[in-house]
Amino acid sequence: MxxxxxxxxxxxxxxxxxxxxxxxxxxxxxxxxxxxxxxxxxxxxxxxxxxxxxxxxxxxxxxxxxxxxxxxxxxxxxxxxxxxxxxxxxxxxxxxxxxxxxxxxxxxxxxxxxxxxxxxxxxxxxxxxxxxxxxxxxxxxxxxxxxxxxxxxxxxxxxxxxxDIAPFRERKLLVVNGLHQILALKCRLLGIEHLALGARHAEVLAVAEPFLDAIEAAHRARWPDFAHDVTYGPERVRVFGDMPDTTERILGDHLVRANLTSLLDRLDARVFAGARTASEHGFDVAVFADVVDLLIAIVGDGDLYYEPPELPAAVDDRTVVERFGALLRGWTTPRQSEQFVERFAEALAVTAA
Missing domain, CATH: 3.40.50 (Rossmann fold)
Structure with a gap:
């Protein structure tokens, strides 16, 4: 039976x-x-x-x-x-x-x-x-x-x-979930609500494709005996282009001015964990710096925030800035980190109530 x-x-x-x-x-x-x-x-x-x-x-x-x-x-x-x-x-x-x-x-x-x-x-x-x-x-x-x-x-x-499930989990978190976050953020900045359109947009792909290349290289270095599949990432881009998904569904509960910590937590686990792996194995991390630039641009535009029906508990900007700084540990130089944090704090100040 x-x-x-x-x-x-x-x-x-x-x-x-x-x-x-x-x-x-x-x-x-x-x-x-x-x-x-x-x-x-x-x-x-x-x-x-x-x-x-x-x-x-x-x-x-x-x-x-x-x-x-x-x-x-x-x-x-x-x-x-x-x-x-x-x-x-x-x-x-x-x-x-x-x-x-x-x-x-x-x-x-x-x-x-x-x-x-x-x-x-x-x-x-x-x-x-x-x-x-x-x-x-x-x-x-x-x-x-x-x-x-x-x-x-x-x-x-x-x-x-x-x-051992570890290499599969890391690949899925970074390639599927991380890519999802990056596509949604870039679409939000460009005013594209439907992810299927964004997954075919040249400016979106200009961020997504280098990210996938960096993640693939870092994953190979960390897990040399893993059966790597070069089609895994590009196939997921195509999948996102097939589905009637929206940026609001992905970001609506997290890109919230009152409390950005859940968004930062997601990006830490799904994007910048890959930056730390890439840096650890000596790879260029410029593509992850581009994601930071993207995040700062969004944070500084008050029109891009969502207002979900149930607002999360408010968190003061100082705590948010500290959480942002934690994203940068392990893959940026002290000077780079200082500059990013300064720009992020300035962007938050622009949209302060």
Whole structure:
């Protein structure tokens, strides 16, 4: 019997019709935001009670701790039968380590690259949603010492199971997520709302393509034994050009004058981590300096900020400037860093209330 698959919110089908055709996501009947087993659909309760291996996937971000009691209850109910939790997170919450140490289930970390967008009109009850998912995808899972049966079955469906997920995670964060941020920032500066148009725009590509080249070179130097794919980055540019995505969806909750820290945190993890790797291996980091110039230009233009329905807690400009300075550590000279910080502070001052 095949293992049951419990999807936290939704499941998706990948199109077999060609890499340039996005396909609407299919919401699984078993999708649930339950807090206890007795609130789960009957189908899922049957999976939990069955002797077959059970696979649970999580992509909850900062909400992960709220699901921890349910996962523990499931692990207890399984009573030693194979139960695997696959963590599909860019940044795993510490609660997953607690679950791994519990000993009643196997926790595997994964890298999932499914380029998708969620139209505002596609919201469903219970916070579920329908999204468009591109047919170009990647799902990599780190093997567990116990080599669970469910991972062997996932491999048969095209999932890559590896001993070390680190090089895959770094590539995905920098090439997919980092590229996404850079495309959106440049589009915002140029007044391009639809990312599909920006991904074909000469001025946008003039920033994106050198960034991809720099990331590829640094990644090769850091992971010389990794099976590098020169088409990985350019293919993602094409994917972004296929999807009806917007700069507002990417930046709307982060490019906010009251609090820029979430934007800076994202850029640090998804762009400037690559700058530090490039610098460490002796590569030119001029392209990352260009991204800093882009960021400063945007910060200094009050018309480019968003006003989301729920404003984040305000952070004073001194804290924002300090956070910006942290982005520059490890890849700029002290003099360069000082000049960048001075320009960033001046740009903030221009848009101060």
């Amino acid at each position: 095949k293992p049951g698959v419990l999807a936290e919110r939704n499941a998706f089908l990948l199109s077999e019709r060609g890499p340039s055709r996005p396909q609407r996501q299919i919401v699984a009947k078993a999708a649930s935001n339950a807090n206890r087993i007795d609130q789960l659909p009957q189908l899922v309760k049957g999976w939990i009670a069955d002797d077959a291996p059970l696979l649970v996937t999580c992509a909850l971000g900062d909400d992960a701790p709220a699901a921890e009691p349910l996962v523990r209850e499931i692990a207890s109910a399984r009573d030693g039968r194979e139960t695997v939790l696959i963590v599909c997170e860019n940044r795993a919450h510490p609660c997953y380590e607690r679950l791994a140490n519990d000993g009643r289930l196997t926790v595997c970390h994964a890298v999932v690259d499914r380029v998708c967008i969620a139209p505002k009109t596609a919201r469903l009850p219970d916070r579920r949603r329908q999204v468009l998912v591109h047919a170009v995808w990647e799902w990599v899972v780190e093997q567990a010492p116990s080599q669970p049966e469910v991972l062997r079955q996932l491999e048969s469906g095209g999932v890559l199971v590896v001993d």
